Amino acid sequence: MGIFSKLFKKSGVSEKEPARESSSSFSTPVGEVNISVSVSTPQCNPEIPPLQGDYAKAVFLWAFSRPQPIRENGNYAAYFLYECGIRDCAKYHKKLTEEGYFIEAKSGEALELFKLPELKDMLRELNQPVSGKKAVLIERILENAEEGFLRAHVPETIYKLSSEGTAFLQEHDAYVQIHKNKNWGVSWQEYDRYAKPGQDYLTTMWVIFNTQLKNSKPEESRNLYYYLYSILLEQGKRSDALEMLLRVLYLDMSGIHAKVMFDLYRQKVYTKKQLKEYADTIAALAPGIVYPLEKFRDIYDSEMIDVLYMWKLPIQICDKELFRTIIESAVSGTYDEEQANKKLRAAYNKFVDKL
Structure with a gap:
């Protein structure tokens, strides 16, 4: 040798390959999340x-x-x-x-x-x-x-x-971008179905994700909005990117990602006590998704939140004023992760009590 x-x-x-997960879990990694009832599956190649x-x-x-x-x-x-x-x-x-x-x-x-x-x-x-x-x-x-x-x-x-x-x-640079962004979940075959002559990679991905959004339930749309945020940020469209990032955080703080658990509670699979045991994971924000807000201080407008809350979700743990407090602390650079998650846990437990 x-x-x-x-x-x-x-x-x-030089590229580091992402680790593969064999089961879903109550976790909130930066950018992309997958929060559902944990079900163990056998590992396979x-x-x-x-x-x-x-x-x-x-x-x-x-x-x-x-x-x-x-x-x-x-x-x-x-x-x-x-x-x-x-x-x-x-x-x-x-x-x-x-x-x-x-x-x-x-x-x-x-x-x-x-x-x-x-x-x-x-x-x-x-x-x-x-x-x-x-x-x-x-x-x-x-x-x-x-x-x-x-x-x-x-x-x-x-x-x-x-x-x-x-x-x-x-x-064939688009194929390289598909590989580098494989966590977006778009294959080269799907990309080719949407690609048009003269249309660049990001524009094609924008079309794909918006098409997926039309057929997605709110609890399935969170990552799609994050991908749209990433596209807009790379294109330099900061105001639109901020709007998408706020949608991501709105979904994260709503508790919609735990809808399956609340459905199971109504089917008497879970008790309220068991639901509250997941407060630390369901009602928590990953710092990596919050801290980028400070970079948008020059274009943030409080009315964005008023408009956002016109979007009614089937589950809403975080009320508008708590959401505004957390977002504006991040925008101003005074975000306290411990205090924010403490308030979200309290809101979550209050929501569970009312079920």
């Missing part, structure tokens, strides 16, 4: 799809857009198999190289993969100064090293994207 194979053995590519065509190719080219060697099969990220359907990554890597999507990198480009201490060690071997930034160190090595020295330190062939590979990646 060569030096670069060792370097990449554990990391795969994800289904391996067939090779995913241009989607697989685009994701693979993106993952290796920096100069890197062809690795051994055990050193590729797992998503190439479970998401892209690439069963033999080394063979696939060689195939794309043979087809002209990758070409051999120059010595200077190969040295880009080394860290500063490693580059400085090479310069010490060459009896050269070790001061300067990375680009300066690489240039100094190339100016003073013979070809044999470089081959000894870079024994593996390093490949980079060719112009053909770069062009393919640019043409």
Whole structure:
């Protein structure tokens, strides 16, 4: 195994894959939530799809857009198999190289993969100064090293994207964005059904999520509003983004995500005492979803909340004034997580008492 194979053995590519959950739970992670009755399910290996065509190719080219060697099969990220359907990554890597999507990198480009201490060690071997930034160190090595020295330190062939590979990646950038935002739950097949010539990735995703919203119940819409917030924020539409973020928080504080529990209470599956045992998880806000409000201080308007409360939900734990107090404390930068959650728990217990 060569030096670069060792370097990449554990990391795969730089992207960190999200952990998989085998059961739903009463939790509130930042951005996306899934709060329902906890039901344990046996863990199993994800289904391996067939090779995913241009989607697989685009994701693979993106993952290796920096100069890197062809690795051994055990050193590729797992998503190439479970998401892209690439069963033999080394063979696939060689195939794309043979087809002209990758070409051999120059010595200077190969040295880009080394860290500063490693580059400085090479310069010490060459009896050269070790001061300067990375680009300066690489240039100094190339100016003073013979070809044999470089081959000894870079024994593996390093490949980079060719112009053909770069062009393919640019043409299929939407597939890369789908991969990077896979927590949004939109497959490349669904994306293609909505994509139109000249319509960019974010616009297409906006259409998809709004279509899903039309067929969603309030308790199913929370994450969709969060995705719309993310799209608007990336597009620089801050006022509209704030509106979507307030909708997310409105749903979070309403208790609508626990509707199934209240339904089970009415069916006498739960008692009020049992419902109250979940107060700490149902009536709680994740700080990561609250603190971004401070960035909207310059455009926030209290009337936004009055308009928001015209949207009537089948469950409403948090009254308008408590919601306003929490939101405006976050906007002003004085949000106290402990106090906010304490007030929400009290409102939740009061709601349960009235059932």
